[in-house]
Amino acid sequence: MMLATYLTLMLLFPLLGGLTCAVAGRKLPRVLVESLACAAVFGSFVCALLTALSYTAPTVVTLADWFAAFDLVIPISLYLDPLSLSLSVMIGFVCGLIHLYSVFYMREDEDYARYFALLNLFVFAMLTLVLAESLPLLYLGWEGVGFCSYLLIGFWYRDTNNADAGRKAFITTRIGDTAFMIALAWLFQLFGTLSVTKLNGMGFLMPVSVLTLLGILFLIAAMGKSAQVPLMVWLPDAMAGPTPVSAMIHAATMVTAGVYLLARMYPLIAASQAALAAIAVTGAVTAFYGATCALAQRDLKRVLAYSTISQIGYMMLGVGAEAVTAATFHLLVHAFFKALLFLGAGCVIAAMHHEQDIFKMGGLRRTLPLTFWNFLAGAACLAGLPLTGGFFSKDGILMAVWHKGGALYQSLYFLGLLTALITAFYSFRLVFLVFGGGNGHVHRTSGLGVMQAVLIPLAILGLFGGVLNLPGYMGEGLLTRLFAAIPGGGAVEATHEQEIVMQAVAGALALAGLAAAWLRYGKGRAHRMQEAQSPPSPLISFLANGWYFDALYNVLFVRPYRALAGILWERMDEGIIDDSLDGLGEGIGSVGRRLGRWSTGRVAVYLISFAAGGALILGYLAWLVL
Amino acid sequence: MSVPLSHILIVASLMFAMGLGCVVAWRANVIMMLIGIEIMLNAVMLTFVGGSAHWGIADGQLFSLMLMALTSAEVSLALAMVVYLHRRKQTVNTDRFDSMKG
Numbered sequence A: 001m002m003l004a005t006y007l008t009l010m011l012l013f014p015l016l017g018g019l020t021c022a023v024a025g026r027k028l029p030r031v032l033v034e035s036l037a038c039a040a041v042f043g044s045f046v047c048a049l050l051t052a053l054s055y056t057a058p059t060v061v062t063l064a065d066w067f068a069a070f071d072l073v074i075p076i077s078l079y080l081d082p083l084s085l086s087l088s089v090m091i092g093f094v095c096g097l098i099h100l101y102s103v104f105y106m107r108e109d110e111d112y113a114r115y116f117a118l119l120n121l122f123v124f125a126m127l128t129l130v131l132a133e134s135l136p137l138l139y140l141g142w143e144g145v146g147f148c149s150y151l152l153i154g155f156w157y158r159d160t161n162n163a164d165a166g167r168k169a170f171i172t173t174r175i176g177d178t179a180f181m182i183a184l185a186w187l188f189q190l191f192g193t194l195s196v197t198k199l200n201g202m203g204f205l206m207p208v209s210v211l212t213l214l215g216i217l218f219l220i221a222a223m224g225k226s227a228q229v230p231l232m233v234w235l236p237d238a239m240a241g242p243t244p245v246s247a248m249i250h251a252a253t254m255v256t257a258g259v260y261l262l263a264r265m266y267p268l269i270a271a272s273q274a275a276l277a278a279i280a281v282t283g284a285v286t287a288f289y290g291a292t293c294a295l296a297q298r299d300l301k302r303v304l305a306y307s308t309i310s311q312i313g314y315m316m317l318g319v320g321a322e323a324v325t326a327a328t329f330h331l332l333v334h335a336f337f338k339a340l341l342f343l344g345a346g347c348v349i350a351a352m353h354h355e356q357d358i359f360k361m362g363g364l365r366r367t368l369p370l371t372f373w374n375f376l377a378g379a380a381c382l383a384g385l386p387l388t389g390g391f392f393s394k395d396g397i398l399m400a401v402w403h404k405g406g407a408l409y410q411s412l413y414f415l416g417l418l419t420a421l422i423t424a425f426y427s428f429r430l431v432f433l434v435f436g437g438g439n440g441h442v443h444r445t446s447g448l449g450v451m452q453a454v455l456i457p458l459a460i461l462g463l464f465g466g467v468l469n470l471p472g473y474m475g476e477g478l479l480t481r482l483f484a485a486i487p488g489g490g491a492v493e494a495t496h497e498q499e500i501v502m503q504a505v506a507g508a509l510a511l512a513g514l515a516a517a518w519l520r521y522g523k524g525r526a527h528r529m530q531e532a533q534s535p536p537s538p539l540i541s542f543l544a545n546g547w548y549f550d551a552l553y554n555v556l557f558v559r560p561y562r563a564l565a566g567i568l569w570e571r572m573d574e575g576i577i578d579d580s581l582d583g584l585g586e587g588i589g590s591v592g593r594r595l596g597r598w599s600t601g602r603v604a605v606y607l608i609s610f611a612a613g614g615a616l617i618l619g620y621l622a623w624l625v626l
Numbered sequence B: 001m002s003v004p005l006s007h008i009l010i011v012a013s014l015m016f017a018m019g020l021g022c023v024v025a026w027r028a029n030v031i032m033m034l035i036g037i038e039i040m041l042n043a044v045m046l047t048f049v050g051g052s053a054h055w056g057i058a059d060g061q062l063f064s065l066m067l068m069a070l071t072s073a074e075v076s077l078a079l080a081m082v083v084y085l086h087r088r089k090q091t092v093n094t095d096r097f098d099s100m101k102g
Helices: A001-023 A028-051 A082-105 A111-130 A135-155 A160-191 A196-200 A206-227 A236-239 A243-252 A254-264 A273-296 A300-320 A325-349 A369-383 A388-402 A406-435 A449-468 A478-483 A497-525 A524-535 A538-544 A548-597 A603-625 B005-025 B030-055 B059-089
Strands: A059-067 A072-079
Touching: A001 A028, A001 A059, A001 A111, A001 A160, A001 A548, A028 A082, A028 A111, A028 A135, A028 A196, A028 B005, A059 B030, A072 A082, A072 A111, A072 A135, A082 A111, A082 A243, A082 A254, A082 A449, A082 A548, A111 A135, A111 A254, A135 A160, A135 A196, A135 A236, A135 A254, A160 A206, A206 A243, A206 A254, A206 A273, A206 A325, A236 A300, A243 A254, A243 A300, A243 A325, A243 A524, A254 A300, A254 A325, A273 A388, A273 A406, A273 A538, A300 A388, A300 A406, A325 A369, A325 A449, A325 B030, A369 A388, A369 A449, A369 A497, A388 A406, A388 A449, A388 A497, A388 A538, A388 B030, A406 A497, A406 A524, A449 A478, A538 A548, A538 B030, A603 B005, A603 B059, B030 B059
Parallel strands: none
Antiparallel strands: A059 A072
């Protein structure tokens, strides 16, 4: 019973906080709005912790009925299992810190009420998504986070570019949402229920081909939300929003919703090897794509955006390799270190007068030491340097891929290793360019102290996140034990020697990437800085523009759509509909004008017509009688 | 000795036709048109009275009394309008008043 109270409060705090900020935020003093928003999220986090303390076994908590019509019954029910529990604790923690950070980052902004209302509503929607037991409720959260994300990307909507980026994100993710909606309707038609727990136990009733198609539909939904190839074009542009928003929505929480959905529906999908292979291939290709693009970016936030795409690719690869635990582990650790990196980037950007070009930075190692050390910790996690959280989580995924076996998965393993090397390289390219060198002069804003302090807990969690799930030879992992109960959560059977060899390979690759980055951007820094002045080579601009996917979609979809819209507008709307209506009006007008000539205005003519009419009627009557 | 209804009707229709002819033909003068209308109304009254006498019912006579009252009112209004029209254009020719032309 306590569980239901905790869960309800966990959802209600951010909802009420968001609504209060939205309705009354403009009338309330700024400090009150800020503390209300932060308190709501931290309250939610405390509830999540209390839930975790009183958690014993997976439970379904039904709070109320949403609606019921004929066979379709949708309760507001929440499902608490290790997956949703660990995610909601992480969301409460990371979002709480980011709220605190936002108070100082957005100090100059007048629109604080709108900002915090949206941020709180986002937390509510994200928790709904994670905790939902019935798929329509999950979908509600899914759309809720998408909506908040749209509004927050275009938060500074007076600049057309920002508003366009918001629209792009919304429309692109909508493609995935459509697939999700189709999957929901189909699931209901097949099974007559939309409860996650029931569906996951009923997969065996359907032929594998149906499950494959369902898996692909869920995969498309995840592609949209989690920015996977081919629907990844929106995430780099989403960086138009305020930096804390990028940290919270477009790195730590919302974009991992796709991975979460696949992990949630894993027992249903897992029966189809084809669907799993599709998920794994999508993940590996995306990981590689994101890493290569991140190599050539000049904008600090875009590097991080592409690295997010790449890391989520790893998580998808993990789900595709039947390693839900490893994928969730990476999801959690990634949330910590990516939020850390983004918030660190926010400190850098705030200190550099909103300059985001990494080739114009440098020397911040001495002037912003606290940010530097924290950012370094984040970069080490991202690169997967040995013994950081990112190292263990990424390695867990790669090991699972290797152990899945088969030519496909083994080639994906090597693609993953290559990506890990590139990841280490670009992470430290970023560190060397931003913090290395000598010309560091910064602008100290008032909130910078607190903003930097927020980084510390995230850095600790990122660096030591490995203890959440230590590999087998160092003792049993916490997550592995927790997840052992849920399908797909079992540990990968590997001997300790194999594990150590694989981790050694991955660690060596990460260190090699670090060394290469040092040679190129640490030692050869002056040379690279000079190079950045000249126009980039074709390969660099190919990578910098994200393999020209935007241009490709422009040719494939946007231009034909515009042409079609042009035809419909000029030929159909203006040509056929408007012109025919104009013609009709013109015709009636001319008939009226012709009839108007009858009214001469002369009384005599009217009288004669009247008399003639009377005579005609009389004549007719006479003809009838006689 | 009584006049047969048919005779009365013939006289009345002749009067009506003459009145109508007056109205239609004499449009150069509004007053003449009004006189034509009076003649037409008198033809109608004659018909009423003839009918009343023929069937021995007083309704027709009553109606012709009503018509007389009505006609006097109409004529007083019409003459006032004639004066007004004359003041506007110094003429009583109806063809000159064609501002209602469509």
